[in-house]
Amino acid sequence: MGEHDSTAFGRRTMLALVGASSATALAGCLGGDGGEETPTPTATPSDRVPEQYRTATGAGGGERDPDNLASKSDVSYQSQPQGGQQCSGCTFYIPDKNGDGVGACTIVEGTIDPSGYCTSYVAHEQNGGDGGESVSPIDVPEDARCAVCDMMAANFPEWNAQAVHADDTREFFCTAGCATTYYAVTDQFAATDADIAGVWVRDLNSRELVDGTAAYYALETDQDRYDDPMRVNPAPFSSREDAVAYVDEVDYLSEDDIVELSAFDRELAEQYRGQLLE
Ligand code: SF4
Numbered sequence: 001m002g003e004h005d006s007t008a009f010g011r012r013t014m015l016a017l018v019g020a021s022s023a024t025a026l027a028g029c030l031g032g033d034g035g036e037e038t039p040t041p042t043a044t045p046s047d048r049v050p051e052q053y054r055t056a057t058g059a060g061g062g063e064r065d066p067d068n069l070a071s072k073s074d075v076s077y078q079s080q081p082q083g084g085q086q087c088s089g090c091t092f093y094i095p096d097k098n099g100d101g102v103g104a105c106t107i108v109e110g111t112i113d114p115s116g117y118c119t120s121y122v123a124h125e126q127n128g129g130d131g132g133e134s135v136s137p138i139d140v141p142e143d144a145r146c147a148v149c150d151m152m153a154a155n156f157p158e159w160n161a162q163a164v165h166a167d168d169t170r171e172f173f174c175t176a177g178c179a180t181t182y183y184a185v186t187d188q189f190a191a192t193d194a195d196i197a198g199v200w201v202r203d204l205n206s207r208e209l210v211d212g213t214a215a216y217y218a219l220e221t222d223q224d225r226y227d228d229p230m231r232v233n234p235a236p237f238s239s240r241e242d243a244v245a246y247v248d249e250v251d252y253l254s255e256d257d258i259v260e261l262s263a264f265d266r267e268l269a270e271q272y273r274g275q276l277l278e
Contacts, residue, residue, distance in 0.1 A: 046109055049111055052098065053103070058093055059092070070120070071109055075108055078117055080116070081208060081210045084208060085136065087103070087117060089136060093105060101240070108120070113239075135198040140157075142154050146178050148273060148276055149230060151229065153173055153174050162200050162209070163212075166194040171190070176201040176217070184265050202236065204242075206238075210238040214260075215261065216240045217243070218234065218253060218258055219271075220234060221252065225250070240258065
């Protein structure tokens, strides 16, 4: 569970959240010394969200109350992930409803980037497994082998990736190329039939783990552009803007070569890891 700033919300907001958020989420937000009184946040002119978000439900089941929202500055909102945590994995996140690539939040005003982060982040809990393990990345165990190529994932701290299934089965990868291959050809590599519940890859700029399901991948083809494991990999970025900057640097890539995780299929798996496919 991520850091939470109990001073970011007034008592009125917290009361409004009771019944709208999971007990786990509230416990995380209240944490610390029990939450000191601060000025009550209210909706402001900056809370301009499309109508379908105004009272929408977040990932954790809480309902957005447009009269009880924290300002982005209250919660130190940023448009980049932090430590592998980002809005798309937060219990308060309301996913994109109109195809513009951004969503909203049940407790913070305005539109929210799925790659964003704030101090009130609470990892969204999945209940598919026995223990309902948090859908967040974890430290790569020293002995974890890449589920696709069998290399030691921990040996590549700037490149490795990971995934977790709904039954809490977790797999690690040396690179984004192996992670996306695993996603595309799961039947060959997975030790479980449970759905994939989370994927994390390293942003090529920050080398931080970011939500692979919300990342943008530049389909790199030049084996010599980077000295990366397995010679060539799709280049992940948490923001489309960074992916565009990456493809703009070379003549052989264009914005048509930027895809999301859902685009990875057997054909792309063949391109990156064809030698490992059955
Ligand atoms: S802004 Fe993002 S990280 Fe902060 S509470 Fe909302 S969804 Fe969670």
